Amino acid sequence: MLLAALFLSACSSNNEPKAETTGQQQDLGSTLVVYYSFSGDCSNIVGSLTQLITADVARVEPAQDGVDYAANNYQAGADLINAINSAPNNAGSYPAIKNVNKDVSSYDHVIIVTPLWHSRMAAPMQAYLFQNAAKIAGKQVAMIVSSYSSGISGVVSDANRLLPGATFTTNALWINNSNPSRTASLLSEWIDNINFTQPTMNNEKINVIVGDRKFIATLEQNATAQAFRNMLPMTLSMNELNGNEKYHYLDSSLPTQATSPGTIHTGDIMLYGASCVVLFYDTFNTSYSYTPIGHIDNPEGLREALGTGGISVSFERINTGIDRVAADPLRSGDSAVYTIDGRRVGTPEHGIYIKNGKKIIR
Numbered sequence: 001m002l003l004a005a006l007f008l009s010a011c012s013s014n015n016e017p018k019a020e021t022t023g024q025q026q027d028l029g030s031t032l033v034v035y036y037s038f039s040g041d042c043s044n045i046v047g048s049l050t051q052l053i054t055a056d057v058a059r060v061e062p063a064q065d066g067v068d069y070a071a072n073n074y075q076a077g078a079d080l081i082n083a084i085n086s087a088p089n090n091a092g093s094y095p096a097i098k099n100v101n102k103d104v105s106s107y108d109h110v111i112i113v114t115p116l117w118h119s120r121m122a123a124p125m126q127a128y129l130f131q132n133a134a135k136i137a138g139k140q141v142a143m144i145v146s147s148y149s150s151g152i153s154g155v156v157s158d159a160n161r162l163l164p165g166a167t168f169t170t171n172a173l174w175i176n177n178s179n180p181s182r183t184a185s186l187l188s189e190w191i192d193n194i195n196f197t198q199p200t201m202n203n204e205k206i207n208v209i210v211g212d213r214k215f216i217a218t219l220e221q222n223a224t225a226q227a228f229r230n231m232l233p234m235t236l237s238m239n240e241l242n243g244n245e246k247y248h249y250l251d252s253s254l255p256t257q258a259t260s261p262g263t264i265h266t267g268d269i270m271l272y273g274a275s276c277v278v279l280f281y282d283t284f285n286t287s288y289s290y291t292p293i294g295h296i297d298n299p300e301g302l303r304e305a306l307g308t309g310g311i312s313v314s315f316e317r318i319n320t321g322i323d324r325v326a327a328d329p330l331r332s333g334d335s336a337v338y339t340i341d342g343r344r345v346g347t348p349e350h351g352i353y354i355k356n357g358k359k360i361i362r
């Protein structure tokens with residue numbers, strides 16, 4: 001255990017990550033940065049990180065405000081870590097945390113930024129990962145750990161234990177907060193090794209929701225569909241045109257590769273130009289060009305559901321589990337078998353499982 005005086009010198013102000021950016025940010029695909037910070041170091045790290053990459057940010061916070069985890073030689077923090085260590089599979093061992101305002105299910109990749117407490121992952125972040133393991137299973141994950149001086153192997157094993165279904169694409173980055181001026185250069189070197197890859201879109205399905213009707217659509221395997229998918233979930237206020245289509249102009253452009261389809265089919269989801277999403281509810285011939293995004297599998301009842309005027313249509317991803325598996329440097333040697341929602345199993349029955357970071361089918 002380190003001395004309180006040692007830690008105190010390391011604590012910086014509780015700054016929020018800065019939203020503004022300078023220079024060119026790297027786009028790692030749809031990424032959520034989830035962080036916890038007691039004394040501000042991880043907040044600062046996230047501020048530097050979001051200068052370098054495009055990502056959404058979510059903060060984990062303990063349900064109980066105002067607890068001084070550093071008081072009495074870090075006793076409150078030690079109590080939380082000891083409770084987890086004594087029964088790590090028991091939900092009651094983890095401290096209560098507030099609702100996190102971003103749903104991790106909607107992202108392909110997750111970057112965890114956490115302090116080290118008593119050589120383990122800080123208890124509130126452990127609570128978040130324990131509660132969200134099923135949602136993070138199958139995703140690509142990377143982790144940054146801030147400590148005063150202790151090495152981070154205990155935090156890495158906590159991450160492995162808490163997220164058995166995740167794929168860690170690179171070694172965790174240790175930021176030793178005794179030298180914060182090195183943070184920016186450490187981060188930019190590490191980001192080059194993250195290797196997050198776009199998920200393979202293999203006939204991926206999405207929900208298209210109109211009022212109380214839910215239609216299932218299959219996405220095209222092209223960059224336009226991929227970019228559209230990365231925007232989901234979203235609800236579009238769609239305008240009526242010609243008794244056969246509803247359309248909405250997005251705020252941003254998507255990649256295009258427009259061709260003339262000749263015939264439009266009921267249930268086609270197309271991009272007109274670079275930003276106009278069109279949902280067709282009739283079959284007819286056209287001379288216009290579009291980039292296909294997807295098609296509603298069974299469009300029966302679509303015309304009735306859409307009606308004759310403007311209407312709100314929601315598009316959301318269907319979580320089909322893992323669609324991409326890569327080598328997992330953190331978990332090599334772990335031969336345990338996990339379900340795709342991250343539960344460890346003894347003898348797997350028929351189904352899809354994860355072993356040694358790879359998808360296996362029994």
Ligand SMILES: Cc1cc2nc3c(=O)[nH]c(=O)nc-3n(C[C@H](O)[C@H](O)[C@H](O)COP(=O)(O)O)c2cc1C
Nearest residue numbers: 037038039040041042077115118119147148149150
């Ligand atoms: C309860 C508690 C326990 C800690 N235990 C350790 C430790 O064992 N080793 C260490 O090097 N730093 C330890 N620290 C220091 C933090 O890991 C370090 O200051 C980190 O950068 C804090 O991040 P934050 O400012 O985002 O909360 C501890 C801090 C707290 C609050």
